[in-house]
Amino acid sequence: MDDDRSILATHGLCRDFQGFRAVNAVDLAVAEGTVHALVGPNGAGKTTLFNLLTGFLPPTAGRITFAGQDITGQPPERIAARGIARSFQVTSLFAQMGVRAHVELALQAREGLGRRFWRSENLMRRFSAPAQDILAEVGLADLAERPAGSLPYGQKRALELALALALDPRLLLLDEPTAGMGLEDVDRTVALIARIRKGRTVVMVEHNMTVVGSLADTVTVLQRGEVLVTGPYEQVRSDPRVVEAYLGADVA
Numbered sequence: 001m002d003d004d005r006s007i008l009a010t011h012g013l014c015r016d017f018q019g020f021r022a023v024n025a026v027d028l029a030v031a032e033g034t035v036h037a038l039v040g041p042n043g044a045g046k047t048t049l050f051n052l053l054t055g056f057l058p059p060t061a062g063r064i065t066f067a068g069q070d071i072t073g074q075p076p077e078r079i080a081a082r083g084i085a086r087s088f089q090v091t092s093l094f095a096q097m098g099v100r101a102h103v104e105l106a107l108q109a110r111e112g113l114g115r116r117f118w119r120s121e122n123l124m125r126r127f128s129a130p131a132q133d134i135l136a137e138v139g140l141a142d143l144a145e146r147p148a149g150s151l152p153y154g155q156k157r158a159l160e161l162a163l164a165l166a167l168d169p170r171l172l173l174l175d176e177p178t179a180g181m182g183l184e185d186v187d188r189t190v191a192l193i194a195r196i197r198k199g200r201t202v203v204m205v206e207h208n209m210t211v212v213g214s215l216a217d218t219v220t221v222l223q224r225g226e227v228l229v230t231g232p233y234e235q236v237r238s239d240p241r242v243v244e245a246y247l248g249a250d251v252a
């Protein structure tokens with residue numbers, strides 16, 4: 001399954017929860033430089049697969065390789081250190097702390113300077129300019145001094161993306177980047193992902209098919225823990241098996 005261009009691949013990946021197989025023999029091949037979407041009806045196993053890829057859950061069976069190395073069973077911090085970043089959750093933001101200070105902290109974490117230096121004035125100054133550049137990349141340059149807690153929802157999500165970008169990842173994993181957003185924020189987020197994907201590989205779980213259609217080069221549809229079909233968006237959306245899986249889910 002894994003060809004020369006895959007940066008991330010899974011081989012027969014499985015995950016059980018008390019005898020229930022949530023992810024079943026998944027072979028995934030993510031080509032470097034592409035946006036690869038994971039979709040599927042509720043309960044298909046997308047979040048579980050995402051958690052396996054980031055090391056938040058160990059697999060029951062199977063292997064995961066990243067950039068040619070076996071990363072199966074490694075803890076999240078080791079996987080992150082190899083260049084895989086996942087978007088942070090809004091809840092991980094500190095309400096009182098400034099927007100740029102968040103990015104400075106993430107840059108500091110990447111250099112592995114540890115908590116001893118947390119918020120030391122000199123160090124923060126060193127990270128100010130690169131942090132400001134990252135904020136510009138996600139459209140938050142003008143809000144750098146604002147407390148993170150004062151940002152509207154869409155901009156909090158943009159800040160999460162900035163924190164993932166601060167790790168300068170080769171692979172960016174986005175968990176429902178447009179979840180809970182109104183139309184305007186969805187459009188802004190699509191434009192943002194289209195910009196930041198350059199030079200990177202992106203794997204995203206996404207429910208909104210318009211978003212998937214605008215961004216994804218490859219779509220993998222999961223159903224009951226298994227890969228139903230993988231291919232380009234246009235091909236996948238008209239695949240009768242996919243139509244049936246979604247209609248079935250709607251009826252249910």
Ligand SMILES: Nc1ncnc2c1ncn2[C@@H]1O[C@H](COP(=O)(O)OP(=O)(O)OP(=O)(O)O)[C@@H](O)[C@H]1O
Pocket residue numbers: 017018020022040041042043044045046047048049
């Ligand atoms: N910790 C757990 N313990 C037991 N069962 C679990 C656990 N996590 C997930 N499952 C089950 O595994 C299956 C897949 O769940 P998962 O959350 O991965 O699906 P999903 O595709 O992300 O769904 P959604 O789109 O609703 O988020 C579901 O049947 C779910 O109930």
